[in-house]
Amino acid sequence: MAVEVRIPTILRPYTGGEKVVTAEGASLQELIANLDATYAGIGERLVDESGLRRFVNVYLNDEDVRFLDGLATEVTEGDSVTILPAVAGG
Amino acid sequence: MRFDSLLDSVGHTPLVGLPTLSPSPDVRLWAKLEDRNPTGSVKDRAALAMITKAEKDGLLHPGSTLLEPTSGNTGIALAMVAKQRGYKLICVMPENTSSERAQLLRMWGAEIIYSPAAGGSNEAVRVAKEIGKQNPDWVMLYQYGNEANALAHYETTGPELLADLPTITHFVAGLGTTGTLMGAGRYLREAKPDVQIVAAEPRYGELVYGLRNLEEGFVPELYDESVLTSRFSVGPRDAVRRTRELLDKEGIFAGISTGAILHAALGLAAKAEKKGEAADIAFIVCDGGWKYLSTGAYEGTLEEAEAALEGQLWA
Missing domain, CATH: 3.40.50.1100 (Rossmann fold)
Incomplete structure (x- = not known):
């Protein structure tokens, strides 16, 4: 079950500069664990004990996962996951 | 009407x-x-509400200077209201914004300080907070944390x-x-x-x-x-x-x-x-x-x- 994950500039040192990587898992949590197994250290930049870090936004097919099931959000083959830092607008 | x-x-x-x-x-x-809206964006509501609230709270006096981080529309709206009410406005704006926004800001009398493109509005917020510290007399309405911003939409x-x-x-x-x-x-x-x-x-x-x-x-x-x-x-x-x-x-x-x-x-x-x-x-x-x-x-x-x-x- 391969899912495409878009990595923001700031985390690319972990992926050897790759912008888009693939990871496996049935949920976002599994996906992040799988990412961390391949790219050691990236996991703790994304989550802490309480869940997704405050300044990290993760989108499943463009929808913010905090309004889906958070880390328990199911992912399926062909989905696209985008990770972005929180930025200001206005 | x-x-x-x-x-x-x-x-x-x-x-x-x-x-x-x-x-x-x-x-x-x-x-x-x-x-x-008067300056052509939704931000007129928040700008008017934030300035009116600051006046009620006694934060503004004739000739006061306002400082605000903005990517454009809030600044333009604040500039229009500030001009009507007799205040000066300084906007901190990311340099990667359209040139029309800078032209409009200047037409309504605002001064612009550019913040670096990298980091977008985050940088504008950071730079504005720095400048605010060095100029304690200036009033930063701070649209991102000003309750009057959200209240304007709650009430109108x-x-x-x-x-x-x-x-x-x-x-x-x-x-x-x-x-x-x-x-x-x-x-x-x-x-x-x-x-x-x-x-x-x-x-x-x-x-x-x-x-x-x-x-x-x-x-x-x-x-x-x-x-x-x-x-x-x-x-x-x-x-x-x-x-x-x-x-x-x-x-x-x-x-x-x-x-x-x-x-x-x-x-x-x-x-x-x-x-x-x-x-x-x-x-x-x-x-x-x-x-x-x-x-x-x-x-x-x-x-x-x-x-x-x-x-x-x-x-």
């Missing part, structure tokens, strides 16, 4: 149906034309929407300071507990996310996740495509952030239609397209427009 002054005319904007883009008579889209935008569309099922707006969604969202939720409050957030090019570390990320103090039902990230290609569609199908000439909002609204409409549910989906037209003509979003193919917007703060 007659008003005593330009400032008295802020708000009371039309809500217009979109007969062509609405999927069926049961699933309807409605555009709230905030470009009909929300009630206007409900009065014009009592059957509203969804409200969709852009997510910047979060003031529109928090204020109008809270009002609508109180009146109609089942209403869906949906955020459309612009997804910029990589330059804008060029932070040095994740701890430099920014979440506006006004933001309360519990007000929202869902939140979508919309890239420049979809935003431009929908901006053009809105003009082509319904005759409405809007800015690019409105295209992002329409994209989310159309997604909700398609979902309701598929489920066979009736829906009245209202969304915000933040501003007209005039200020963005120089960005290249309105000419050429979608690919060309997307390439032209790369690295720009288009919303």
Whole structure:
């Protein structure tokens, strides 16, 4: 079950500069664990004990996962996951 | 309609149906034309409310200087109100914003201090806070954390929407300071507990996310996740495509952030239609397209427009 994950500039040192990587898992949590197994250290930049870090936004097919099931959000083959830092607008 | 002054005319904007883009008579889209405000954007509501509140709180005196981080519309709105009320305005604006915004700011008498493009509005906020520390006499209304921003929408935008569309099922707006969604969202939720409050957030090019570390990320103090039902990230290609569609199908000439909002609204409409549910989906037209003509979003193919917007703060 391969899912495409878009990595923001700031985390690319972990992926050897790759912008888009693939990871496996049935949920976002599994996906992040799988990412961390391949790219050691990236996991703790994304989550802490309480869940997704405050300044990290993760989108499943463009929808913010905090309004889906958070880390328990199911992912399926062909989905696209985008990770972005929180930025200001206005 | 007659008003005593330009400032008295802020708000009371039309809500217009979109007969062509609405999927069926049961699933309807409605555009709230905030470009009909005095400086042409939804931000006039927040600017007027924040300055009026600061006056009531005794923070402003004739000749006071205001300092504000802004990517454009809030600054332009504040500049207009400040000029009417006799204050000076200094805006901290990212350098990767359209030239029209700087021209308009200067016309209304504001001074501009540019912040670096990398990091976008986060940088503008950081730079403005630094400058504020060195100039304690200046008043920073700080749109990202000023309750009067959200309150303006609780007291005006929300009630206007409900009065014009009592059957509203969804409200969709852009997510910047979060003031529109928090204020109008809270009002609508109180009146109609089942209403869906949906955020459309612009997804910029990589330059804008060029932070040095994740701890430099920014979440506006006004933001309360519990007000929202869902939140979508919309890239420049979809935003431009929908901006053009809105003009082509319904005759409405809007800015690019409105295209992002329409994209989310159309997604909700398609979902309701598929489920066979009736829906009245209202969304915000933040501003007209005039200020963005120089960005290249309105000419050429979608690919060309997307390439032209790369690295720009288009919303």
